[in-house]
Each structure stands twice: as structure tokens, then as C-alpha cells.
Amino acid sequence: MAFLSIRNLTKIYDGVTVLDNINLDIEKGSFLSLLGPSGCGKTTTLRLLAGFEKCDGGTIEVDGKIINNIPVYNRNFGMVFQSYALFPHMTVEQNIAYGLEQRKMSKKDIKEEVAKAIEMVKLTGYEKRKPKQLSGGQQQRVALARALVIKPDLLLLDESLSALDKNLRVEMQIELRQIQKKVGITTIFVTHDQEEALTLSDKIAVMKMGRIIQMGTPEEIYETPVNTFVASFLGQANFFKGTVEGKSGDIYTLKLKNNSIMKFISKKDLDIGRLISLTIRPEKIEVGRTETELSVKGKVVFVTYVGDTTVYRIESMNQEVLVKKQNSGNDERFSIGDEVNLSWKPENNLVLDWDGEE
């Protein structure tokens, strides 16, 4: 039995369905990311969970209890907002103590708990500061401590790291994950940043237009996306869109929409005439000089050196193919204008459905 289960959750704003029958199950202590472009309903889901808004259908169940009608202040969920939403007129200490004061704890216990929370987020020495005297990362930590100190049943994070600059964000990601594991709290994290979702989550739910498109571990989502939207939203991907034309053994012929022909291997049985998008991640493509039966020809049109990797843009089969190579020093490097052959392992091409459009 899942700790949190959402059944058929629906939300309609002014006649527009922003959440369409969402179903989710989350195990106790796990970290789930809701990932999607803006307007996909991820923040709405979080706000319904927190209780800031009422749903138009479905149920939210926590630990076996339906909480739909419990007001926000009785839910005991910790929330960290995108803007941190610290109380500007209170010190760090007072901010963190606020939730405990609502729980009618004794002054002495509050003091102890606050001190522990401050230590946990490494803000010792900043107790008496006001939020505006803190940096973004420090404010973030206060917000996290404030949410965790009440020992919530659920931790809700709304794009909580987006406002930080890149280095700090990465640092906070690691810290957040460590604290989350230590406390063992069930966490739901809303983000539009795929890298963040991959780094932090036990599970990711990819959302689009008010629906959950795919839910699984970061690896499942990245390696076996269910459709081209998921494949392109998480990481980069090359799509070869076309019609399955022929088959001999497990080698299929694909006629692309620009009439180029390519061959690929599929373990799955594919019907002739099916519209597919053959999907290959840039880092899974090999670039070489030698031609094989399945390799495709290409010409390097652009090379970008990005430190640890080199990104090649290769014109192949009348479309641009993105290839990422580690700069390990073991492989041959290519430059603009080079004629190359592209190949990949059969298990690295994914056959996804194509709706026939762009």
C-alpha cells in the first residue's frame, strides 16, 4: 500500500481542464519529481496536495486517510516555495520556530528543535539574521529547515532550487538529497529542470497538458521513454521519423519522411507500414570512418567543444544528427567537412510511435 496515493485527480480552471485524471502512488520515504514544461499541471498537483486549492474530482489519500477536505493548516505537510516565502519581519530562528509554535510545544523544546534544524542546514551563527541579510542559498536552507522542523508527513518542493545560480544549485541538490535520505521523508519535487529531476529522484513523473505521460525511475525514463515527448524533454535525442518499409530477419528498412532510406535492428516485431520515430540518444552514436551494413553516412557540419565532451552536428540522411563524444582521448576527433559513418548498438535504438506530424 502506497503512502500517498492520488486517484483520478482533476482540476478545472474557468472551463479549462488543467489536471486530467491524475493517478500517482508514492512509497514512504521516496523522492518523486513532477517534471514537465510550464503549464503541464505539475504545480497545480502540488498545490492541491498542499491544500491551497480544492480539486474538482478524485481523491488524495495519505497513509490510508483521504485528506481532500482537511484544511492546509491541519495537513502537516512541509512546503518550500520557489520564492522561499520566508517571513521577512522574523529572524532565521523565529522563522523556523513558527511552525513549532503553532503546535503548542514548550519554549524549551522549540529552542532545542530549532537549534537542531539550524545545525542540519548548516546555518549555525545566522540565527539572529533577517531573511534579507542572507544569500539565496542561505534563504533556501532556512525555508527547508522551516519546512522540516515540524516533522511533516510529506515534503513539498515547488521549483525550490530554480532561483539559485548553477554551482549553488548543484550543491543544494546534493545537500537536499542527503537531508531527505537522513530524515527519511516522503518528498514531492516540482521542477521543469530535467537534470535536477534525474539527479534527485527515486522516481520521476513526466507530465504534459494535465496528464502523467510516464512514471518510473530516472533510468527507466531516460533509457526507455514511452514517446518522443518524454525522449526530447529528458535529455536530447535524435529522431528518425518515417515508415517501416521492409524486413529481413530482424533488420528493418525505414523510409524517412524526406525519402532517405536507413536500416536498423529491432528485437520487437514491427508491422510493415507502421509510422515510427526511431530514437537514438546523441551519446549512443558512434562516429567512425569504416562503413558497415547498418551504418549511415554523414558529413560533419559543426563541432562544439564543451570541455568533457565534444558535440558534433552531422548532416546525415538529409537531417541533422546530434552526436556527443566523451573527450577521453581514446577516440579519433573529427572536424567540419569530414565524411563519417554513424553506427550504434541495436539495443540503443528505440522504436517509438510517430503520429505522422512534425
Next chain:
Amino acid sequence: MLKKIFCWLYTAAVFTFLYAPIIVLMAMAFNESQYNALPFKFSMRWFETLSSNTKLIDATMNSIYLAAITGVICVILATALMLGNRETSNKIKALVNSAVVLPLTIPWLIMGLSLLLLLRALGLDRNFVMLLIGHVVVSLPYAVLIISARMQDMDKSVEEASYSLGANEWTTFYRIIFPMISPAMLAGGFMAFMISFDNFVLSYFLIPTGTTTLPIEIYSSIKFGFTPEINAISTIILVLSLIIISIIAAIMGSSLKNLVR
């Protein structure tokens, strides 16, 4: 260089235009002459006669009393209205916002007349309650503008954070919202106080017979012979206002610094 000099001259001219009359008024309060005439001879005479002019002092006290009640009522109304208004749909929000500042565009003369006609229609005499209502109506828009401006800057998620930490609506109001908007409430209240204190037209229409306010008293004293006592009391009021404004600016300033990230 020439441009710079011109700029300075222009600025000086504008400020002279703005402040010279007030400075003359204040200076004449300390002038011996009964007719505000020169040469200037320093004297505290008018302050002395003022201290025994009970009529003028009573009028001032009436004005302060009326303005203070108006200020308090305006702050309460404006705060409640703006807090409630945030929860409504955008359509209603826009409607309320324009309806509440509309009195700004209605001439006070017409406002006073209409309230007087209302009294007649109700068969009532001019009374303090109606006078107070009139003052609240004309002062409220100012309080609303100041308080709503502050509320619009407020991050709604700060309140939501309070709820999520287990605080109900009431606790959230007095521990989170109130401390954040109290400087604006103070400023709004003071603004309403000043508008009411200064108002002549509405008071003239609605004041119960036998009582008077400072603006009315000053107006009638012009008709019946003007003494520099008026200058003296104006000077006192100006100085007091300046002190209050400075205090409020200090409160607003320090609290704004706290609120701005």
C-alpha cells in the same frame, strides 16, 4: 555650463513657487504687525493671544477629533476591503478597486451636496455621524491606494507558508500579514487623517449647527477680520504634521528595508 545654471535656476523657481507662500505664512506668525505688514518685527504675541482664543482651539480640537476617527475607520475599512478583495475573482477585484477610488473623481462640492440632500430625504438634521460618513467617503480612497499598493507587493506564498506550517487564518493575520502591512496601514491612516483635517467643503455642508472645525473657522475669520493668530495656529499644525510625517517616514523606511530582499 549654461545648461547647468539654467537647471538650477529652474529648480529654485519651482521650489520658491511651492514653498514661498508657506514660509511667508510661518514668518508672519512671528511678526508683530496685525495686518501681516512689513517691516518684520519678531514677536510671540500671536501665539499668546492664540492660547486664550478658545474658539479657535475648540475648532482645532474638533478637527483633530473628527480626523482621528476618520483615519481609524478608513484604515479598518481599507484593510478589510483589500484583504477580502484578494480572495475574489479578477473581475470583482477590478470592480472593487475602481469603485473605491471613484470618489476621488467626484468633486467634494457635489459629494457634500448629495449627502446633505440625503439627510433631507431622510428627514434628519445635520449631525456628526453624517459628517463623519462624508469625511470617510472622501478619505477612504487615499487609505485604500496606500494599503493596496503594499498588499500587491506582498508575496502570497508567504501567507501560504504560514498556513502550511499549521497556522490558521487568524494567526496568519496577526503574526504574518499584519506586521507586513502595518507600516502601510499607519501611512494610510495618516493620509486619511490629513485629508479629513484639511477638508472644508464637506464640513461646511454637513457640520451640525453650533459646532465648527478649523478650516471653517479660518474661512469665517477671513470674512470677519483676519488676525495672525491664524498664522500662529497654522504654523503649529504645520510643524506637528512635519514631525508626524518624519516619524512615519522613519517607520516606513526601516520596515521597508526589512521587507525588501
